[in-house]
Amino acid sequence: QAGQPTILVVTHGQASDPFWSIVKNGAMQAAKDTNVKVEYRAPETFDMVAMAKLIDAAVNQKPAGLVVSNPDPDALGPAIRRAVAAGIPVVSMNSGIAAADKLGIAFHVGQEELSAGRTVGAELKKRGGSKVLCVNQEVGNAALDQRCKGVTEGFGGPVTVMPTSADPAEIESKIRAALSADKSIDVVLGLSAPLVGERAVAAVQGMGLGAKVKVASYDLSAGFLKSVAEGKAEFAVDQQPYLQGYVPVSSLALKARYGTLPAGHVPSGPSFVTKATAPQVIGLSAKGIR
Amino acid sequence: MAHPTSTPLIEVRDVTKHFGSVIALGGVSMTVHAGEVLCLLGDNGAGKSTLIGTLAGVHQPTSGELRVDGRPVRFASPRDALDAGIATVYQDLAMIPLMSVTRNFFMGREPETGWGPFKRFDMALADRITHEEMRRIGIDVRDPQQAVGTLSGGERQCVAIARAVHFGAKVLILDEPTSALGVAQTSMVLKYIGQVRERGLGVIFITHNVRHAYAVGQRFTVLNRGRTLGTHAKHEISMDALQNLMAGGKELADVGAELGGTI
């Protein structure tokens, strides 16, 4: 309708990525709740050059607010600066907290992948892991690479990164191969629960290694959470992507209407979903809310 | 030998064919009867192959009518023409270089054996027939499984002719079949044409060689720049007159004299 402020969301995650589809769901729900118009845009691969152009395109449309993820402040900085210069309030989410103040971003919602990774690494160490296999289904996606890097730093022990494609059969076979070739691996960490985590559980169970090898994963999926609840997997790392979509949009809606904005950054994770908490989350996860 | 009173096997009525802005055929009429060899003569680019293409279902005429056995037909594809009993040797041969001689020979009309879903291409029979038909035309293919791309120009032409002759049902169209053939193979092919005619088929024979045409043809149609110059029965026209008609009159006299009448 006329008079409805428009808020544009530009991120680096494809719409088909499970994590980012939850972010988008959060943003859209916020739009409904606060009665604003939201348009969500993202390049089809991890492509900083294209993303900068999408931000430029958003600025051209003079929205009431702009939400961006910022995995590469060097590449996206100039476009974000242009938005700020044009007088558009900008909120960053998910990644890029360090550059937020420098670029004139209003506030940041999310958790730096690197530091989240450190927390996860430490948690794995605490749970008695001695060698981690970090399965990365999209090598070169800087955000995912930082997850593994953070885990390596936080874990303090040997962490092997295993690159794969997003094909479930390939992922399961490669995990099986890695486990049979290197018997010392006792933790398999997936960077995406639906794509890797579920396959890792299948591989470990299929090889009869349930007692020895622990499985954990970033992000949530109903199937993986079920495994967590059944004790076949240790935990799922939750960054609360729904929040990362909801909070910036609703805040910018308030900003457009009443001029109010939070004064500081909002950390959204990581939190761990464990055996105790998993059952409540399964239903929401199947609907793309958690 | 021509049967002017009987229904012609094939009748072409005022056919035109345009390619974009090019008018390849500008109104051509012609008839072929059973048991006759009609020779189609004409200079390069006169439109002979285009005319043949419309009979064989390769081109659809821009205007005009085709009749087979007196009934108007429209061939949407070469398969329709084949089904109507018209077999053609194309000037560009229409063969697949990467495929074997046998596979090319039977392309589109494979002999089968076995039953139901287990019907299979009877390769042994096909090989045998191919070998036999090629030997008849004077070519001893080393191995019918050899790729057509490795054959010599003349050998390839022989495969195309043997194929058309083998499958010819009612009408046989030959577009410059003898152009790449050696002496022995040429005489073979001409003899074949005679035999085919005697068995009651209609034959359309395109050639630039007036001697070849005169040796086997009953009637001669001359095309020039996309139009018919007329049709003549053998007893109406001499070889020299035909030669002159084909090449456009006086030009040839000079040349013929110069080269001692050897063309």
Place this chain on the structure above:
Amino acid sequence: MAHPTSTPLIEVRDVTKHFGSVIALGGVSMTVHAGEVLCLLGDNGAGKSTLIGTLAGVHQPTSGELRVDGRPVRFASPRDALDAGIATVYQDLAMIPLMSVTRNFFMGREPETGWGPFKRFDMALADRITHEEMRRIGIDVRDPQQAVGTLSGGERQCVAIARAVHFGAKVLILDEPTSALGVAQTSMVLKYIGQVRERGLGVIFITHNVRHAYAVGQRFTVLNRGRTLGTHAKHEISMDALQNLMAGGKELADVGAELGGTI
């Protein structure tokens, strides 16, 4: 006309060529002198095109020697042969159907104008020359920018011949140039061959038409199943004898009689 004492322009010594298990040439020798037309005759599959291929740099001989002007040569590519002054009309024409007549005509030997980095393909000149050369051979191309793929078989052959004649420097090789040509075009080409010879070039002329060969040739080499049957000067052999030699003796007598000696 042949010059048995002078150094031959091209000398082929005991050349063999194998394709995998196929022996296409089994030891062939031959010479061509300046100012003579050597006709290469032989049945289909005799190895004529293969022999020509080794002279034009398309094939490398398996064994044997080529000499040009008495010096042994090895042609690594057709470009080497062209640079040595040998121009060839291939039986398969070697033309690119999607390219225009002019572009095909000058392919590999484009006339240029302008200087330094701004040198450009002189298309106006090229169009003019193409049009002219094609007219000379009796074909009036509608538009030299028309794609070769839209030409008729004979028109295409004329482009190939005109090209080779235009660029022939020392030796001109023609592999069945007249096979798809009309009467007028054929006499044109034969006249050309005579003119080219008179200007001191050596010509190798492959044909299945003994009349054509006899009209322009001085010497005749007959190939049979990959081997030379010998070379004869024009005064040593009659047309009929040549015809018989080419087709392998007695077979032809029957056929010739049957068809009234018209082949």
Place this chain on the structure above:
Amino acid sequence: MTGTLSPPETGQARAADERLKHVSPMAALIRRPELGAIGGLVLVTLFFLSVADPSMFSLAGVMNFMAPAAQLGILAIGAALLMIGGEFDLSLGSMVAFAGLVFAGCLVVWQVPLPLALLATFATAVAIGLVNAQITLRTGLPSFIVTLAFLFILRGLTLVGLKWASGGATQLRGVKEAVEGSVLAPLFMGHTFTGLFSWMAERGWIARFDNGQPAVTGIPIEILWFIALTAVATWVLLRTKYGNWIFAAGGDAKGARKSGVPVARVKIALFITTAACAALVAVLTVLDAGSTDARRGFQKEFEAIIAAVIGGCLLTGGYGSAIGAFFGSIIFGMVLIGLTYTGIDQDFYLVFLGGMLLLAVIFNNIVRKRVTGER
């Protein structure tokens, strides 16, 4: 008019042609283009035998790399047939995702019984194959660009459909529960010959896990599908008239049409076959994983073409074999999984994949040239 013309007077019956070098029957036997792909496979196997952990070639290890190879291979067989017929299908991978959505949607959302779900899935695939074929044939556009459009369209529709079916997520699950007890299920999921394998494990012929379970419980069903499809495709290509038509349509569509080959129908059938192969893979993977998601089959069209080309198919059509694609898929699957068994730094994953591919193909080429003689 077969055989009614007068017999030849001129054909001198020659027992053997003097223009043929002698070739031993052995050499003739191995003179098949597939030998190249086998050569590549042998090379890759030798490589891994020498550098990889021996568990790679244990029974469990072989099954492990054969399973993804088989899934890829089923697509590669379809892609190879289509390539031989002169066309591409770039929508293959997206088709896997879309068919997976249809299949899982039928089972989970509409609670349709398995046979009907299978029917719906394959019917969808056939319909899309038909659309691809019709657009390609009617417009005369290259199939590359037409199916590319469907690569995008189907992938996009899958995402939209999944979100709709799951209420907002990109994953649809609960398939295993939905098919439990269906009689058709064993045809598409799990392992076969399980009895045999556990019997062998009891005798100690097969390694067992610490918990006493045999390391290999049976042959994954997709491997059987893969082998069966290869056999059928090979038979069709080499032994039926349809095979002849496929080669002809791909070798020179115009020439084939002139000779009476129904080129359009052949191509339509091939597009449909390829789409059906994609649907089969979708069914197998959805039942295997118990769920489907928006990324299923991502870039599989590409891998299928690679496997077909490794196996000797020409991109220009008219040449290739199903057996070649079979070995090509195994080479690709082996290289994909194999690095994990070696001590090489995993960061070199792609370098290794590329290098091995190149080696296998070059070797393949050398072997083929050697056995078929000079070109």
Place this chain on the structure above:
Amino acid sequence: MTGTLSPPETGQARAADERLKHVSPMAALIRRPELGAIGGLVLVTLFFLSVADPSMFSLAGVMNFMAPAAQLGILAIGAALLMIGGEFDLSLGSMVAFAGLVFAGCLVVWQVPLPLALLATFATAVAIGLVNAQITLRTGLPSFIVTLAFLFILRGLTLVGLKWASGGATQLRGVKEAVEGSVLAPLFMGHTFTGLFSWMAERGWIARFDNGQPAVTGIPIEILWFIALTAVATWVLLRTKYGNWIFAAGGDAKGARKSGVPVARVKIALFITTAACAALVAVLTVLDAGSTDARRGFQKEFEAIIAAVIGGCLLTGGYGSAIGAFFGSIIFGMVLIGLTYTGIDQDFYLVFLGGMLLLAVIFNNIVRKRVTGER
């Protein structure tokens, strides 16, 4: 022996050929294959004019979609030339990443001055192009499979190199700081005609932001490169002998060789040109972004081929134009960015992209057939 034979006695000089239908000069003028691509562009533009936010066709909006179109277009021109010459380069996208790594590595890690870094980058690209060409030509393998191997190898090396250069990350930053003040920098980064644009902004001819800055500060330099390259490529293709050789090599390599075209040298030059185009895009994007990462240029080889095919290049070689690739890239870039300006949900992005591609290409085809007459 030009012109020395006797003049024709037989050629009847005919003023006009009666076998040509009359064609108006206007019709002849528009009878160019490029018109199809222009038709597609017009269609897409009309579509966006009717559904998109008007800011899409403001000056800023046009610059906004032209910049990625130009980056893609530079690759597409290279890919189109190579395709016309009968080969593919699938390593194009990975080449962008690898050249980006070399360039950024030189500047940031080794602190080499810009001119030397440029030299090293282009030298690397030329070397890799040469390797691609040599392997393709020596082995006789299809370039599809050879460059595919390099797609993997170069992408893998980029990952390894980046990790090494950045100490474990997959991003390398700080390029802008490294080139500050270099005289060559303006050739590859930023905008041109900035003076003109701010002058126009002062007059109010260009929209300004609230802080008074003009919305468009100049023409992004990649657009100028794109136009310049298109012009050069068109000139080479249509007006020089090298163009003739490229068409010939792609149309029929054997026939071209027989006619004396140095096919091998032409193909080598084309592979090198394509690689150099990739290096140019790498330099432009690295300087634009100030950083590089392991995913740069991902799937760009694919997009470049798409743009070339939209522009009318045949996958089988021997036919196409640089102008076509120019318009094809703009169509693709416009569709890519255009969705942002419409209210269509992002989930439908791929459906939209595929649909628009198909429409543009079909329309392109209809226009071309209409203007060039029946085939």
